[in-house]
Every structure is written in structure tokens, then in C-alpha cells.
Amino acid sequence: MDFTTVRNGAITLNVAVQGDGPLIVCVHGWPELWYSWRHQIEHFAARGYKVAALDVRGYGASSKPPEIAAYSLRNLAADVVAVIDQLGGGQAILFGHDWGATVVWTTALLHPDKVRAVAGLSVPYRPRGAASSLATMRRIYAGRFFYQVYFQEEGVVEAELERDVAAALRKIYFAISGDAPLNAFLAEKAADATLLEGMVDPQPFPGWMSDADLKVYTDAYEAGGFSTSVHRYRAQEIDFADLADYAGKPVMKPAFFIAGERDAIRSFVPGTDLYASPGAFCTDFRGSVIIPGMGHWMEEAPAAVNAALEAFLGQIELSRPA
Secondary structure, eight states: OEEEEEEETTEEEEEEEEOOSSEEEEEOOTTOOGGGGHHHHHHHHTTTOEEEEEOOTTSTTSOOOSOGGGGOHHHHHHHHHHHHHHHSSSOEEEEEETHHHHHHHHHHHHOGGGEEEEEEESSOOOOOOSSOHHHHHHHHTTTBOOHHHHTTSTTHHHHHHHTSHHHHHHHHHHHTSTTSSTTGGGOOOBTTOOSSTTOOOOSSOOTTSOHHHHHHHHHHHHHHOSHHHHHHHHTHHHHHHHTGGGTTOOBOSOEEEEEETTOGGGGSSTTOOTTSSTTTTBTTEEEEEEETTOOSOGGGSHHHHHHHHHHHHHHSOOOOOO
């Protein structure tokens, strides 16, 4: 594994790179790192691709500007373009998970000339609507706890998580995994509850993430804190204003969707399966795969995730090594 630094103006991005060939750029979510793509990096580098996985700004060894506005989707998409411009031949295939999925969908929307194809994991593409996603969740979860609302006041969730970073990460990773009771992450709590309240600290942790893996994440968040990673949640109203010209617009690049059968995101809107029509707002949708038994994290079923992504790549007219 090689690491390089990509610059986007004053922002520096730590990027893990392996392999040679057509470029794949991988964008992680919260609370993750470039390391979350380790299984995909190895797999696709061995199959003739150059795979680049960045620490998103605000995470790991990348820049951590303190302003919430720095974490708008427009800014994060510009970071992805900077990686493409420095490492690729003008275009890249994009893989994104969690917030990273939203970032790669947005990159395909704002910079279609830079994107060959796009695969979103866990979060299907939905264009800007009549209200921001945060406003919608405030309405749906009125009178009860919802983590994204809890995240809005600066310093609150940071203080909770930083009291014991290792335990906090274990609880979050487990709560939204396929090993936890279904939708444990969405268990009903009082509006003034905390994020970790009621969460289980599994001992031992399920085998899909080793102690060494957990230490990579723990070390990064102990060093950098959580504030700048959580700013992405706080920038949602900025996005709503900033992307007004893209209201209702579809993604027009070849697109694919992958998710875990037991991912809590599927049930964010009570009574609605958010994975029922993941290609509804894509004009060149190539299909979806729902992985049985998997929750939110790619690490839970790396072979199945890789097989699904490889099937998608096989559909794309792309010059690939023999």
C-alpha cells in the first residue's frame, strides 16, 4: 500500500493507492477511514485497477478545517475531483459508502465529465427535494431521539464519544451491524437521550473486525477527535441551499447500489423500505444487490461486496487488462 497526498486548494487529502489501470476512487462514511476499503483495495488492485481510498476531509490524516461550511457536499465532491485529476486519466469509477455514497452521487451529479460510473453502498441516490433531509428527519422523529438531530449542537456528541473512544466505536459499529438485533440503532429513546445510551458493548467483538482493525480506528479518532467528522451532519442545511439548482435532477452516469439486508438506513423512514427502488432517480441504473444478513458495514461481508462491485464493473464498457 502506498500513500500519497492530494491537494485541493488549502485542503490536503491522505490517499491510499494500490495497483495500476483504470482508476477507482473509494469514499468512506462515518465513523470510518480510508481503511474501511481495505478489502476492496486489495481485491480490485489485483484485477487490474488503480484503487485510491481517501481519508475524507475531517478524518484521519486529511485536513480538518474547523468551519462547518467546509463540509458541504459541493466541497467534498471537489475533493473527489482533485483525487481524480491527480491520480487518474481524467475520469474515475466511484465507490462510496454511507456519507461517502452521498458524496459520490453528488460528484456524479455536479461533475459528470469526471465520472465513468458510480456505485453507492448503503445510501441510494435521492435528489434534493422540497425540504432538507435534516428537516424531514426532525419531523419524522419529533418527540423522540434521532442521532442526526442530536449531532447538531457542537460539542455534545464529541464529548460523549471522546470520553472512551474505543468503547464508543465498538458500540456504534455493533449497533448498526447485522449481528445486532434488527434496527437496534433506531431503538426508540427519549428526545433528550444520548447516542450511546442503551447500546451494547460486545465482548468479544464479532469476528468481521479484529482488535487490530478496531485499533486503527480508535487511534485515528483519539488523535483527531470527532468534531470535524460530525460537521458533515451539520452542513445539511447548507447543502439544501447550495444545491437548489439540482433539485429533482437524476444521476445520469452508469449507477449501481449495494446494501446489507439488515442495514438500519433501510428503515430510517418508519413503514417505508428505502431500498425498494434504489434506481428511481438514476437514468442508467445497472441494478442493485441486497446482501443477506449484512448490516451497515462493508467489513461484514467483503467477499459479497466485492462480487457485487465486480459484477457492476463487468457491465461497463471499459478498457480492462486481459
